[in-house]
Amino acid sequence: MNATDANSAVPPLGRSLLAIALVGIGLVLGWALWHQANAQASLTATVMTELPNSGVTNPVTAVLLNFRAFDTMLELAVLLLVAVTAGMLGERRTAPAGERPAETVSVSPLLLSLTRDLTPVMILVSAYLLWVGAKEPGGAFQAGAVLASAGVLAHFSGRSWRSDHRDTSIRMLLVLGTGAFLISALAMLGVTGTYFDYPVAWAGIWILAIETAATLSIAVMLYVTFCAVMPGGDRP
Amino acid sequence: MSTSLLFSLCGIALFLLGLYVALTTSAMLRRILAINIMGNGVFMLFIASAYQRGEDGVLITDPVPHALVLTGIVVAVSATALALTLVCRLHELSSASHEGPE
Structure with a gap:
């Protein structure tokens, strides 16, 4: 059970299908982000209005x-x-490691x-x-x-x-x-x-x-x- | 293309790379690292989305995503520590059962 079996969980076909699906998801997310880029969805104003009431x-x-x-x-x-x-x-x-005093370690x-x-x-x-x-x-x-x-x-x-x-x-x-x-x-x-x-x-x-x-x-x-x-x- | 958009896209890329490795690998340590990278991608997206230009062109930061990411980092570190502890214990138990009782 070394690191050599790292890729053994999924067969190659499954892995390439997964990679394609993930690239697709990435494109959709990137597209969504691109269109959201200049949308103002910020809570800054709310926080700044309420800040005097927060105590800090x-x-x-x-x-x-x-x-x-x-x-x-x-x-x-x-x-x-x-x-x-x-x-x-x-x-x-x-617990089963036995009693071993820590003082045996030499400390500079x-x-x-x-x-x-x-x-x-x-x-x-x-x-x-x-x-x-x-x-x-x-x-x-x-x-x-x-x-x-x-x-x-x-x-x-x-x-x-x-x-x-x-x-x-x-x-x-x-x-x-x-x-x-x-x-x-x-x-x-x-x-x-x-x-x-x-x-x-x-x-x-x-x-x-x-x-x-x-x-x-x-x-x-x-x-x-x-x-x-x-x-x-x-x-x- | 603005800087925050670039950071957000990098965040998405990190998330997907982590997801791919987390789904395909069978090595525990690698999977924990991959899930961490996924989480870091999400944090990057959050922090990048917190930076926005106000009407006068000044960069303003939204404190809510910052606070959520701070909480998220602590939770991610805790979950990683727990996972690593469990993996260590699992490794000890499996190596003990391979060697047989002494």
Whole structure:
């Protein structure tokens, strides 16, 4: 079962028919696009009109966290699903691998001092990205990715953070992002009568709170996934 | 031909190339990569369609497709990670069953 059987799924005749059909689809799509090219189907004006009511000044963040908050909540749910599945598969894989202490890996002192010096900077950058997301490009996912990369660096220098997804505190952090979105949706149902419809005066602080929860949660989800797929000791 | 139209056509081409490989190959890794390329074609089309010239000739960007593509990239990366994890597990299981229980 090597890469040599790459084309064995479909006979040559089927493949050439498929190629012709796809070229046909491509021509139809290209033709449709050509005729749509100067049609004005833009939501820019709507977003810009509603932007003062959103609590943030970056239109992309306004769309992500306010106008289309449902999408972002489901995005976090997808990440949660991946983290839980990868964690479970990693747990099954490392279970029979035997006990082997991680200290046998020699870690260069340079790496250790790099980790020690970089981790606070990364946490700071992450907080900055989270904060600046309201005005400029940035936001929860970027901040969470930087925070998770600090964890990855710590993992490579032999001083792993806790990553066991069976741990209760890790579990709390995993569901924090999706949970914050859900709770805010239900709370807004009580306050304004509609899901994800934040009151204008509170929208900014509310979005910042959700984004903070999402950042922590994204960082933990990425880090748990990373640790689950990392080779567990005896594997090359 | 405007730049955004060119990018959109490239997006369609990427989508179709990915679709062709995804339908014809039987190698898991290749299929995952092909589906990623399909997704990237769609993202390219979306981002290109977000750029439009206003009445005064200034380029304006539509934030809604940008936000959707941001969400889409995260979902695509997550789905790829999940697929790769499952393929690794499948590979381990099948190699273990070929070698037989020890």
